[in-house]
Amino acid sequence: MDWYVEEKRHYPRFGDNVCAWLSFMNDSAVYASLTMDLGLSGARFSTHHSVRKGEGVDLHLQLPAGAVQCSGTVCWTRAKSDGMQMFGVEFGRLTDQERVHLLRHLGRESDVSSLVSI
Numbered sequence: 001m002d003w004y005v006e007e008k009r010h011y012p013r014f015g016d017n018v019c020a021w022l023s024f025m026n027d028s029a030v031y032a033s034l035t036m037d038l039g040l041s042g043a044r045f046s047t048h049h050s051v052r053k054g055e056g057v058d059l060h061l062q063l064p065a066g067a068v069q070c071s072g073t074v075c076w077t078r079a080k081s082d083g084m085q086m087f088g089v090e091f092g093r094l095t096d097q098e099r100v101h102l103l104r105h106l107g108r109e110s111d112v113s114s115l116v117s118i
Contacts, residue, residue, distance in 0.1 A: 018061050018105070020045065025056040035061070040102055042072065042090040051077050051087045059089065063105045068098040 017034040022045065024031075036044040043061070051074055061068040072089040079085055094102070 016106075018043075018063060020062070021060040022047070022049075023058045024049070024051070036086070038102075038106065040099065040106070042075070042088060044086065044088050046080065046084045046086045048084060051085050053077055057089055059091070063101050065104050066097070066101045068094065068101055070094055070098065 016038045017036070018038055020033045020035055020043070022031045022033055023029070027049075031047055031049055033045045033047055036046055038044075038061075043059075053074055053076060055074045057072050057074060059068070059070055059072055071092040073092070075088050075090045077085055077087040
């Protein structure tokens with residue numbers, strides 16, 4: 001049987017490992033992680049921490065051009081056979097400066113000029 005999953009992303013994702021710190025709304029701990037993929041509107045992570053769809057998360061992504069700090073929402077989760085949990089986060093509002101950092105990191109320099117001059 002073929003399974004079809006509707007693609008809901010508005011921007012492409014790039015397989016990229018970026019150092020990230022995550023703190024979940026109902027947990028005072030901060031978790032270190034790497035992105036499994038990254039795009040302008042979200043990222044995929046893997047962790048031992050139990051994560052629920054709809055859960056809020058504060059993110060700190062350490063990009064070479066500068067940090068991106070924002071809030072996001074867990075939009076899907078999937079248990080892996082090794083005990084890890086994979087999950088996707090949709091970013092909340094990003095500043096223009098944070099968008100520029102992301103666009104440059106993703107190699108999309110041509111899209112930087114469409115933003116407000118910084």
